[in-house]
Amino acid sequence: MSEQAVTFTRKDYQTDQEVRWCPGCGDYSILAAVQLLFAEQGIQPENTVFVSGIGCAARFPYYMETYGIHSIHGRAPAVATGVKLARPELDVWVIGGDGDMLSIGGNHLIHALRRNVGLKIVMFNNQIYGLTKGQYSPTSEQGKITKSSPFGSIDQPFNPVSLALGAEATFIARAHDMDRKLMMDVLRRAHEHEGAAFVEIYQNCNVFNDGAFEGLTAKDVRADMLIDLKHGEPIRFGAEGEKGVALNEFGECVIVDVAEVGVDRLLVHDEHRYDPTLAFAISRLAEHPGMPTPVGVFRDVARPVYEVQSQQQLALASERDGAGDLAKLIASGSTWTVN
Amino acid sequence: MTPDSTSLKPEPLKQVVIRFAGDSGDGMQLTGDRFTDVSAAFGNDLQTLPNYPAEIRAPAGTVNGVSSFQVQISDHDILTPGDLPTVLVAMNPAALKANIGELAPGGTLLVNADAFEERNLEKAGYQASPLEDGSLSAFRVIQVPMTSMTLEATRELGVKPRDAERSKNFFALGLLSWLYTRPVEPTIAWIEKQFAKRELVLGANLAAFKAGYNFGDTAELWEHPYEIAPASLAPGTYRQITGNLATAYGFVAAGYLSKLPVTYASYPITPASDVLHELSKHKNFGVRTLQCEDEISAAGVAIGAAFAGHLAVTGTSGPGVDLKSEAMGLAVMVELPMVVLDVQRGGPSTGLPTKTEQADLMLAMYGRHGEAPMPIVAAATPSDCFDAAIEASRIALKYRTPVLLLTDGYLANGAEPWLLPDVESLPEISVxxxxxxxxxxxxxxxxxxxxxxxxxxxxxxxxxxxxxxxxxxxxxxxxxxxxxxxxxxxxxxxxxxxxxxxxxxIAPVEVDDPDGAELLVLGWGSTWGVAQQAVRQARAAGHKVAHAHLRHLNPFPANLGEVLARYPKVLVPEMNLGQLSRLVRAEYLVDAKSLTKVQGLPFRASEIENAILEMI
Known part of the structure; x- marks a missing residue:
């Protein structure tokens, strides 16, 4: 560390704007985790841009003392792509909810992921539309009774991690708002990742969908319901690690009793495996509510980064053609002179 | 084989309007383009009007599949591609059927006689061959078996007949090159360069081109060839340019003048895609292009790039503007510079994708929710797209606002000679x-x-x-x-x-009124050339007419109200159902008369001239 090294605290990333989420909202704990991570990492506020769409989560940039754009519903990945393409040296984060990113903005999300633009995309999943006061979202479970589904939702929900894997995102992780350390761990990893990073955070909406994740995240059930993914280790969970994940004959993940099948049968998690098939199989474990749900890093692989390749093409063109000469350009092709 | 080799002395012509017409697969755009390029380099003034179907390849031989390219070349300053062609080249019956109605009386019809067989006649909907039923008696009909002569000329090269037949457009080009005494070397050089990697195609095209030229020279179908002398244009260096190319160059120039990197985000759409194609070549100017997942994304990327300090541009046509409207509203609110290029085409909905129209003016003015004012700049001619792109960028950067730049399909694909500007004389844009x-x-x-x-x-x-x-x-x-x-x-x-x-x-609107007229023709966008031509024709017939043209549609030039108040009669010709006329009526309480045309084609000068004469 140099002598001039500045140390940051959480306060350095707080704005003078009053935070206006509902009291008790899970967003507060995510905001705290991000600000604490920034302080821990000493991230320069002026080199950071937070971009969001519309929704409760999308107010996030107003509360971060960095540069920020609160854009249009669903379009944050596109706006952020513009920032990152223009200025690859900036640290660009995208914040949004499940409606913003998977419904109205689903297209932009998958394309940002497939291009591998160096954006840190954090999706707060509360399985409900909060800002519009309680309609079912693209992650709400089937049968959910809401204002717009009085007979129960008949929509099949998205599994956001499966979707991101389908789009071949190079970094995919999941955390929940009750576990600050887990949030900071995956966000730190996302920040270090080169290329697009997608982080899903289960977030409680205590007004319109209170307790949606209680069956997973309550302290007394966590050990049995959350599967901590650790790279290079057999996937096991339960208070004593008595349960584990193995592959069946079809390559699908199944929950097994470790004592019964033996540790050797367990699937060893490999987050760097380039082929997304196994990661996808793991992501399907949370297919049904009430099933144990994996959290942590699903995938972390290297693939050429969009804005880096774009810069390389610019550099190659300048090397090949020399710096642009406007007079020469407009006079290219056939010309003739009138005296 | 040079223009001098002919024993016949060419007769001078002041101008000619030629329309090349054939099946979409016959290469008529290419033929027209080559003829134009050679004429431009020869020093003629010219204007072009390409017209092609939306389908990549509509059923061959049908009227729906006809593609045409009209060019006027002259020995003097001209403003339009000409109202009616005086020469029509028809490569098949369908091309004849689709275009004969517009051939000027007494005009020359040059047909590929080989194509007028039963099947093609039937596909074009002819009961009997128009070449034989006397229906073409108003024209000078010249029948040339272009297909068979092309096959004959290429026979010894070892090209398969089906492939050889495809060179018949070069036969037509060769014949027209003889007829109008065009230099042949540039075309030969072009063919050699273009097809360098396909030896057989190169050989066939070259043989067909020469055969066409020599056929003209020896067949005695005409008493003599014609010659259109170079036009006396202002001194300087010229090139031929289309509106889309000029627009792309304009954005490169705006980046250079403002010392900002350019980001151009777009989604492929007719007729705007060529701007994306062109800008994607110029990475050594620091121009970043991004082909986005959709129009909305392209607008979003532009806003992001603007926030990060780039000259941000998103280009599209009408349907894309619909999709970008929410992003434009955001740009109005966050007050960031951005240029939205709308290469207008026939609407609504998918409309006429390859045809021209000016019906997005109200969309540009009001097409956003809430009060979301945006400056609007419109280009007047293909080469003027260059200056209009710079002006739109200047306003965007200076006022931190999204700006709409309106061109249209006619400007985008039409070509004219462009007196190259001195780069040093371009307006400064300081940011x-x-x-x-x-x-x-x-x-x-x-x-x-x-x-x-x-x-x-x-x-x-x-x-x-x-x-x-x-x-x-x-x-x-x-x-x-x-x-x-x-x-x-x-x-x-x-x-x-x-x-x-x-x-x-912005510059005040200038009025061209040498005689103290009572009638003002007020136009905007691509109608400039044809309106000026109509005004000149009316003046030549002894009438007093004034002409003014708007580059800025929002805000209007400060003196527009005062100008309109000077004229008891105002005529507003536009390719929509009267959008500018409604704007000026609302803004200035002036009784402007609207002249409209929405056929996907530009006005003819005679149409505007007739409206002028009716009002006087």
């Missing part, structure tokens, strides 16, 4: 970024320049100026989220006043 706090120790992103009302532009990466912008109403000055009713009204008026104030920073 200053905010680098220091502007309100005590704070940075207020909405503390405006008192003169322009533009807000400061502080780039990410600048210490101490961190700020957030967004679509929610801003507090005047601080830019913080604010729902106060009076503040909202203040901000609405400020955004409106900022755009209205641009009127003081």
């Amino acid at each position: 200053e970024f905010q680098t220091e706090p502007n309100h005590g120790d704070d940075y207020w992103p909405y503390l405006r320049d008192p003169e322009t009302l533009a807000r400061p532009w502080a780039l990410p990466g600048t210490p101490g100026l961190m700020h957030r912008v967004g679509g929610i109403e801003k507090q005047d000055g601080t830019g913080n989220v604010n729902y106060d009713p009076v503040n909202h009204e203040t901000m609405m008026h400020l955004r409106q006043a900022k755009v209205a104030g641009i009127a003081a920073d």
